[in-house]
Structure formats: structure tokens, C-alpha cells
Amino acid sequence: MTKLVEWLGLAGLFAGVWAYLFISTPAGSSSDFARHFVLFLPFYVLLAFAVISVSIIAWRVYTFNDCKEAAKELKQEIADAKTDLRKKGFKFD
């Protein structure tokens, strides 16, 4: 089963549950709020997912390891390499 098929399956499942919920909330002014809530449920779920996703990405950007020492080390090693290679007869141009 490909990921696409997996997601379509899950989407179908949610659609079924949502349709059932929608049908089973009775029409009438006393349960207007419930109906509205169920109607907009997918939207709320997507909104929550978007907010959580952005937060996760922002956190990961903030805590992205910055390898300053690695860059410094590399600079030094490039100099060492050039010195050693020259000694061994390498011609840099």
C-alpha cells in the first residue's frame, strides 16, 4: 500500500465519521452550536494541524545546531593540509 492510498483511506474513514456525526446531530435551534461545530470540524482539525506544524518547524529552526567550531577547525585543517601536501611535492596553482 502506497502512502497515497494510506492517506486516501484515512481521509475516507474521517469523512465517514464526520458524515455520521453530522447526520446524528439533530436540526433545530437548540443544537445549532453542535451542528456548526461538527460542520466546521475538519477546518478546526486542519487549523490545529497547521498551528502545531508551524510551531514544530519554528522550534527546530531555533534549535538547529550551529557548527561554528567545525568551520574553524576546517579552516585550520585546510592550512595544515596545504603545508603537508607541499612538502610531499604537490603543486598548488
Place this chain on the structure above:
Amino acid sequence: MHSISFLFAYVNKFESLEEFNKASVISVSNKFLSANKMGTNDKYSVLLPTYNEKDNLPIIVWLLIKSFTESGYDFEIIVIDDGSPDGTLDVAKQLQNIYGDKKIVLRPREKKLGLGTAYIHGMKHATGNFVVIMDADLSHHPKFIQQFIEKQKEKDYDLVSGTRYSGNGGVFGWDLKRKIISRGANYVTQVLLRPGASDLTGSFRLYKKKVLEKLVQSCKSKGYVFQMEMIIRARQFGFTIGEVGISFVDRVYGESKLGGNEIYQFAKGLLYLFATT
């Protein structure tokens, strides 16, 4: 016997007899361990595809030789140059003269033909039972290869992937925009593909040679997506994947910005993998 050890320890300025005994045990077992490393039959073939790397190639080769000499593992470096107009192949020949053709193997090609075929071409005459793939532009540091090897031995992993996104992994030389794009793309990939590896577009990896051979044959994509597809197919085939955090030093980012076209290709590739795996 005891008094002689005590005298020896005192003369050599150890704090206590225990410390001296510990030090002796460590030095003896180190000798035993390195003898074992030399004695194993493992050999690591490092594949270096190059295009216009005449300045970086000597450095990366020097660093590879230094790190393998220190770790004691058997190795060879296979340079696959795709007809670089800047003379990279001549530089490779100079290095071959210095270090010998057993350590520096040249497998050049006429023109730029893509990464997958470069790996296949490089592996054809590789004498190692393990293959390391990495970039030749100094963004990947050879010192991590020893960590890859040790990780691989931990559970006999089929491949070990260097990751910039987890553990001690990290990046130098990226601005905020680049980091956001990188983390964002990786997040979308994780949600859609759930690959079981934290860094899919990385190209610093250790593979068992047979595993790499099988994977390269089954991957059709190019560029970033090729490396992604390798990991996804590896999961499909049931290969085991280990991870080691690496530091990625990007000295090229200023010149080669991440363009709209690359993002488009990435998105296309991601959707392709989403729909077919």
C-alpha cells in the same frame, strides 16, 4: 611484586596504585583492540564524485587519509571525475603519485552523467566490502567516517546515514531563510513519507556494498530526490538504517542559492515518492 609496582607508579607520578593499574590495563587493551582492527577483513571504498573540485580535492583526500590512518581501518578512495574543465583529474593524478594507486583509484568519465551512474561506475572496481558516499566540496568531514563505521558495527546496520537534523548533527553557513526552508521541507517529508530516518536529502552515508548496488539499481530519481529515494527503497527492502549526527559546513551557499527550480524539483520528487511507495 607489589612494592615494585608501587615504586614504578610513584616514579611516574600516578596519584595511586589503582590509577597506574587502570592506565596499564587501558594501554594494553588498546594495543589488543588496534591489532584486531587491522586483523578484520573489512575494507571501506570511499566514492568521491567530482565536478570542478580542483581546489577541494587535495584537501578532502588529505583529510580522508589522515582520518583512516588514525582509525586504522583499511580503505581506498575512488575519484569519479565527470570531465571537469578545471583540471580536477590532473589534480587527482598528482595525488595518486603521492599516495599510490592502491589508495587513490581514478575512475573518470567523459561528461556529467549523474550521481546514480557515478556510484555504479565507481563501485565496479571497488575492492571494499563497504562503500562510503560523500561530497568532495568539504561540506562533509572525513572524521565522521570512523563514527559511521563504529555505528554500523553496533548492530550490523545495512546502512548508516549522516544526519544534520538530529543528535549532534548541525550546519554552518546557512542563513535563517535557508534553515527555515530546510526544516520545513524535512517536516513535510516526515509527515508524508514517515521514512524512519531524520535526514533524507543528506549524501554522507556508509553502505554495505551489496546494499548500495541493489538500491542504486532500483532508484530512478535525480538530485536531492535520488538520495531520498535511496532511503525509502532501503526501508521497503527491509534494510536496517543507523544514524550518526554530522556537522555540515556549507562554504558554497553564498554562491549557489537554493532556487525556485530546486524547490519545484524537490516537491515533484516528494509527490512521486508519496504516490508510488
